[in-house]
Amino acid sequence: MKKNKKVIFNGVFLVVVFALTIYGVFHGEDLESMMDAIRSADKRWLAPGLALVAFFIWGESIIIWYMMRSYGIKLKKRTCFLFSSVGFFFSCITPSASGGQPMQAYYMKKKNISIPVSAVILMIITITYKLVLVVIGIGVAVFGRGFLHQYLEGILPVFYLGLALNIFCVTFMTILVFHPLLARTFMVRGLKILEKLHILRRKDGRLKKLEDSMDTYRDTAAYLKTHSKVIANVIGITFVQRMAMFAVTWFVYRSFSLSGTGFWTVLFLQAVISVSVDMLPLPGGMGISETLFLTIFAPVFGTLLLPGMVLCRGLGYYGELLISALFTIVAQLTIGQEHDSKERESYE
Template sequence: MENKKKTIFNVVFLLVVFVGTIYGVFYGEDLGEIAQIIKTVNPLWLIPGVACVVVFIWGESIIIYYMMHTLGIRLKKRTCFLFSSVGFFFSCITPSASGGQPAQIYYMKKEKIPIPVSTLVLMIVTITYKLVLVVIGVALTIFGQGFIHAYLWNVRHVFYLGTALNVFCVTAMLILVFHPVLARDIMVKGLALIEKMHLMKPRRSRLEKLEASMDQYRATAVYLKEHVKVLIEVFGITVFQRVALFAATWFVYRAFGLSGTSAVVIVILQGTIAVAVDMLPLPGGMGISEQLFLRIFLPIFGSQLLLPGMILSRGLGYYTELFISAIFTIVANFTIGRREED
């Protein structure tokens, strides 16, 4: 019953944010003119943009396949692609992408993968996934002030906030992994304080769940210490994966026949949007991503092509990802774990 209520809440929340985004973006705009402009794009440039989205989803599946292999679990690559699709679909439709990993763990369990193993793999995926954003944010903050002044000055506060939140998140996760005793003490004391303030009722089961989660973090620490090379390779794949998705905007740029701004600049700018919105409690960064695009890419697309460019860029980077992952999530629902029933 609780899961059903949570699902209903997520669907309603997604629809509210979606409607609010549509209203905020298109209010007062000439939709007919926008449609005419979009019709002028060269569709051949959009094909590799779609391929970038597929590569993005495929990249995580390769990481899952590779890490499962190091743990002695043999899986087919297409099964890992389904796991990846499930994760991205539920991440796209839930606040702060909170539904992705629980859904993946559920489907992995149907394939007889132990929950501690799936949790370990997905935790490392999360750490490396966010670590890429931390590298982008910190590198630009320290070494890219000229770039920030040129392209991000009007949204610098949002960018710095996103960078800080990602640094905090990754740091907290690494503390949990490499200093589990310290992390346990902090969490136990924090839990006791919350209960003392009567914000939560004291429950023994809550402490038991905390102990279980600490076991998972300890297992992650052991794995990382014994497989440093694996972690480096996974980080490299993650960089390629994220750059592929960011590059979709460059193909949109070229589809309008535009030139003069390098692919590197556009990829970095799209990366800064990801840094800014990743930790915000919005499905797929919906709403804020569109607004940031309209501010950051104005000098690149120009006022006339800016909104059509944003529509196609977000159409590829979020809605195409949502559509593709939804299709393969349906496939996963009908194929994963079915062998045991045959």
């Protein structure tokens, strides 16, 4: 019952945010002219952009496959692609991308991968995923002062907030991993304070669950200390994966036969949006991503700003959502059914 309520809440929240985004972006705009501009875009440039979205999803599947092998677990790459698709689909439709990894762990369990192993792998993917954003964000903030003031003057507070939140998240997760006893002390004290303030109701099993979760961090620390080469390779793959997604915007830019702004400028402007919205509690950064795009890309796309935003978000978010949704269905029809069939055979 509680699970059903959560699903309903997430569904309603997604629809409301989507409706508000559509209204905020398109209200008062000339939609006919926008559609004419979109239809005129060169599809030969859009096709590679869509391919990069698929590559982005595939990149995580290679990380999962690679790390599973380091555990001695041999999986087919297509199975890992299904795990990756499930993660991206549920991340796209839940606030703060909170639903992706629990669903990945659920499907991994169906392939007889233990929760401790999947938890460590998904934890490392999360840390490296955000670490790449932090490195890019700090790089832009430190070395791109002219870039910041030329393109980001109007959204600097949002950018610095997003960067600070990502730094905090990576730092906090690193402390959890490498200093589990210190982390446990803070979390237990925090839990008691929340219960004392009646923000959380006192539950006997909550502390036990907290202690069990700390085992994941200890296992992650042990993995990181003994697989440094694997982690370095994962960071490299993640960097390429994220850059590929940022580059989608440049292909949209070129599809309108626009020129004058370099590839790396377009790429890092898109990266700035990701840094800014990644930690915000909105499905896929919906609403704020569109607003930031319309602000910082105005001098780049000019009169084609709105159709440019529609195509960039159409490929980068809705394209990702569609591709991952299709393969999530495949995952349910294969991994899910295969597991259910084995359970029935075992019962009989």
